[in-house]
Amino acid sequence: xxxxxxxxxxxxxxxxxxxxxxxxxxxxxxxxxxxxxxxxxxxxxxxxxxxxxxxxxxxxxxxxxxxxxxxxxxxxxxxxxxxxxxxxxxxxxxxxxxxxxxxxxxxxxxxxxxxxxxxxxxxxxxxxxxxxxxxxxxxxxxxxxxxxxxxxxxxxxxxxxxxxxxxxxxxxxxxxxxxxxxxxxxxxxxxxxxxxxxxxxxxxxxxxxxxxxxxxxxxxxxxxxxxxxxxxxxxxxxxxxxxxxxxxxxxxxxxxxxxxxxxxxxxxxxxxxxxxxxxxxxxxxxxxxxxxxxxxxxxxxxxxxxxxxxxxxxxxxxx
Amino acid sequence: xxxxxxxxxxxxxxxxxxxxxxxxxxxxxxxxxxxxxxxxxxxxxxxxxxxxxxxxxxxxxxxxxxxxxxxxxxxxxxxxxxxxxxxxxxxxxxxxxxxxxxxxxxxxxxxxxxxxxxxxxxxxxxxxxxxxxxxxxxxxxxxxxxxxxxxxxxxxxxxxxxxxxxxxxxxxxxxxxxxxxxxxxxxxxxxxxxxxxxxxxxxxxxxxxxxxxxxxxxxxxxxxxxxxxxxxxxxxxxxxxxxxxxxxxxxxxxxxxxxxxxxxxxxxxxxxxxxxxxxxxxxxxxxxxxxxxxxxxxxxxxxxxxxxxxxxxxxx
Numbered sequence: 088x089x090x091x092x093x094x095x096x097x098x099x100x101x102x103x104x105x106x107x108x109x110x111x112x113x114x115x116x117x118x119x120x121x122x123x124x125x126x127x128x129x130x131x132x133x134x135x136x137x138x139x140x141x142x143x144x145x146x147x148x149x150x151x152x153x154x155x156x157x158x159x160x161x162x163x164x165x166x167x168x169x170x171x172x173x174x175x176x177x178x179x180x181x182x183x184x185x186x187x188x189x190x191x192x193x194x195x196x197x198x199x200x201x202x203x204x205x206x207x208x209x210x211x212x213x214x215x216x217x218x219x220x221x222x223x224x225x226x227x228x229x230x231x232x233x234x235x236x237x238x239x240x241x242x243x244x245x246x247x248x249x250x251x252x253x254x255x256x257x258x259x260x261x262x263x264x265x266x267x268x269x270x271x272x273x274x275x276x277x278x279x280x281x282x283x284x285x286x287x288x289x290x291x292x293x294x295x296x297x298x299x300x301x302x303x304x305x306x307x308x309x310x311x312x313x314x315x316x317x318x319x320x321x322x323x324x325x326x327x328x329x330x331x332x333x334x335x336x337x338x339x340x341x342x343x344x345x346x347x348x349x350x351x352x353x354x355x356x357x358x359x360x361x362x363x364x365x366x367x368x369x370x371x372x373x374x375x376x377x378x379x380x381x382x383x384x385x386x387x388x389x390x391x392x393x394x395x396x397x398x399x400x401x402x403x404x405x406x
Numbered sequence: 407x408x409x410x411x412x413x414x415x416x417x418x419x420x421x422x423x424x425x426x427x428x429x430x431x432x433x434x435x436x437x438x439x440x441x442x443x444x445x446x447x448x449x450x451x452x453x454x455x456x457x458x459x460x461x462x463x464x465x466x467x468x469x470x471x472x473x474x475x476x477x478x479x480x481x482x483x484x485x486x487x488x489x490x491x492x493x494x495x496x497x498x499x500x501x502x503x504x505x506x507x508x509x510x511x512x513x514x515x516x517x518x519x520x521x522x523x524x525x526x527x528x529x530x531x532x533x534x535x536x537x538x539x540x541x542x543x544x545x546x547x548x549x550x551x552x553x554x555x556x557x558x559x560x561x562x563x564x565x566x567x568x569x570x571x572x573x574x575x576x577x578x579x580x581x582x583x584x585x586x587x588x589x590x591x592x593x594x595x596x597x598x599x600x601x602x603x604x605x606x607x608x609x610x611x612x613x614x615x616x617x618x619x620x621x622x623x624x625x626x627x628x629x630x631x632x633x634x635x636x637x638x639x640x641x642x643x644x645x646x647x648x649x650x651x652x653x654x655x656x657x658x659x660x661x662x663x664x665x666x667x668x669x670x671x672x673x674x675x676x677x678x679x680x681x682x683x684x685x686x687x688x689x690x691x692x693x694x695x696x697x698x699x700x701x702x703x704x705x706x707x708x709x710x711x712x713x714x715x716x717x718x719x720x721x722x
Contacts, residue, residue, distance in 0.1 A: 225700040
């Protein structure tokens, strides 16, 4: 009797865990199915390129957010950081490439310092990153008070590149997912990084430095933010401090949607990629459905709730 | 001696530094303008602080309710409440009570909506309130679109009404802050709230209705945001889209700078004033010195980082 119920429960948990880890892909598949049903043309090389283009910078920003969330922190500055990178690239990369690179390198160091300060002074990551979001935005405004600037030709060419077999954004999404999966989920390096968020004491007792882990993670988040800004500038071809404020919160949503959790140590790189694409596609789907513009943002909220509600239903634990 | 002791107080209670910083900035502005217009500068900053404080006080209840609790729907609630109430009144002062009730009701309903998403669907508050704010934004777009809906003249007059040179609204909101402080420190609700914020499990074991407390916090926050939208529409000439935009992160910042613990369990309603004054005087100073707009954000970020770094005992 007891055995049966345990077995049943185990089977139940197995099914639930499959559902839980599969949820981001189910959501993405459903979203794509609706999009294809509405607009079969998107299945072409050109259509997919257009459709997926804007999800790449969001995927990169969501990766940055995922690393920080896996530490048990939250990064409220990634959106304005991507905006800063966008401005630096649009203003300096054309004529003063070295200076532009120097500023971006300094910004990444700034990200690492942010992580170190959070750790050493035991500060709340929410408040430190909130403060830094104002700083990044302010610097971006100083560099480019009004939208303008031009992306260098080579960068814009990159976004226009005709990749073989599949459109470039699809290649990029797959490459990012594979790299993320193998560095974070399949390497001893990834275990230490995830452990630093899940059980910092155990990692510290095993002789690893939590401070170093934090430095590595925040630097990586900064570099991912720079990459996100670069790709975004390649697509938009101009600069605007206000280009990506929504990235901050949407990247958090993509991580949670993809199977991450705020408790630390829990992340899913491939799920995050799927989550970011799903959220980026939500906008396209709503325009294909002819949802009036005034309702679009509300409908995005509903999609967010619907997908996360699915996550609550297949949840196994109370956390 | 007095300088020494006030320095000690400032270090023990970093939120008092906001008042010092605000005073410093006011002094700098005075120097820049050659001593002219000091009173006006302060009056204007105080008048705008009223709205920052109202929105911030709501956010304070939510943040004090424990780790992870945050309300990102404040700007959307403000805008929607302003549109609905101004639309219903349509300039008719006789309908002011109805308009106010609608503004408050909108906020309370938003609070209920937030708690439903957080509790029933187990969505983290930061995302639940964001998702709800998207929906409310759409409702506001439909309620008003691109148009500005004007307030009844009486409401506009009341928002700037002065008795003996003192803005009435300012006095009322100051009194409200004092009352809220009293509620936090002395009432059963206040003690329950801080207990839930410190350790919700322990609070539940002592029989505190944890989720009712959280529901009250989100509803109070919504109602305060609704009230802010209602009054701001009166003050600034009508309900406008994006009227709440700057309150998204600023409401969080003033609360935490004001001495409320980010992780919950400690609340300070009076401290919000110092941070709100600082933010609003900063804008005036940047203008007085003809500095680029970017410096305003850099200074805002710097003061947040500075005050936060004086609170090393915050749990992460």
